[in-house]
Amino acid sequence: MKAACIQMNISLCSKKENLERALSLAEEAVSKEAELLAFPEVFSTGFCYDHIAEVAETASGPTIGALCDFSKEYECILAGSMIEQRVGAEFNSEMNIPPQFNLGFCIESGKLVGIHRKTQLYGLEKEYFALGEDIHPIRLKKYDLSMGLMVCNEIRYPEVSRKLALEGADLLVSASDMPDFYIYPWRIMSLSRAIENQLPHIACNRAGNDRFSTYPGRSFIADGWGRILAEAGSEECALIGEIDLEKIKEIRQTGSIIEDRRPEIY
């Protein structure tokens, strides 16, 4: 299966422009036969804190709608993250919880087939986003596969990908917004998540810059040995890599890490 990282430059708070850019790069990817496309974290807005209530949408809003249309037209899978407006956030009993989630989404054949709300927030995010409470892989019908979707800072917690692997994930996808100073640790940990779970990893990071930082891309697609199948530089691009679905099981059966775990002593 051909996978793609849509390593895009994100224009802060410019939702229309970002969505157009994302879909333009996605068209390039599907024209090269990519069937599973990953976008960076909060791809449609960046961390638009100053206008976060205005740019937030529900999962039935126009952004997911546009992605579903694209997915239906090109019969492909789309995964990434966006700023979600929390339903019920107006309740008084929830006043101390921010009215947004960082929503990981997965769309297949024109439908939203799964979500994953970011569970490990970093720095300022804690003021603007509520914490996701569940970690489960997302089932993809067409390929009879489960996707373990992670959002940015979650990569620093091996617990997250481990939970996904233990619940049957067949591949990992991560959507990141990693700045230049953290790109080396991000790359090491992202590769380690593939190796220690013996799963392919489609790791999509952002390119370009905004008023907060510079984002040096370096998105990659790796197999379950952590071998790089495709890797981007720092420029905006649609990175394409071929994942051998037959080999996923084969790699996991080689001295199985998962089977030999000893949760009773950790």
Next chain:
Amino acid sequence: MKAACIQMNISLCSKKENLERALSLAEEAVSKEAELLAFPEVFSTGFCYDHIAEVAETASGPTIGALCDFSKEYECILAGSMIEQRVGAEFNSEMNIPPQFNLGFCIESGKLVGIHRKTQLYGLEKEYFALGEDIHPIRLKKYDLSMGLMVCNEIRYPEVSRKLALEGADLLVSASDMPDFYIYPWRIMSLSRAIENQLPHIACNRAGNDRFSTYPGRSFIADGWGRILAEAGSEECALIGEIDLEKIKEIRQTGSIIEDRRPEIY
């Protein structure tokens, strides 16, 4: 504090020769002011399966004795692993448990101050070694530090180093016997263990070869950002690196991974 990896070639089953070689390289390391020295996995024997009962010793045997003498003479810390003869292994009720452990040891100022029996065995090791049941850091008096000691295959389980970090480890030390085909995954995961726990890592691997495999060394000493402070090639050597003890706490306080963990959802 200067640390060293004694990246030695191990001669299968030749205990006297290996101990001499280890101490000779250790002398080189202390002459360069190393205060904490890590040896590879089963440094004194290799995986001497054909004569394992003969080479196995208890922790009060001559091998640990020789290391204690060295540690006392040079006022240094020594850590590594050896084949331990299990006490009580002759009991009928334990007949199905192999009579050896893969014993991680830590010696300070002439005394055995802590052990860590390997908890995650790989392949053939399962036939020859009983499983260790405890994961705790080892307290070093002189430096007021706790060492998280791991043995080879344990590096593939992020759970092991995480447990050590959660129990207060200030640095990680790993003793490995990693063959050529696994050196790339080993390096990625070993660096990831440093970064995801925000702890320095002294990762000592074996050099040379035996009838099982070739061992390409690549021992390294890294800080809590995963930055390489010193790294060896494939030759036998005493690799020296300087760990800034003051910076250990500073790095851990930068967007603390450990504090933000959410064990209730993993």
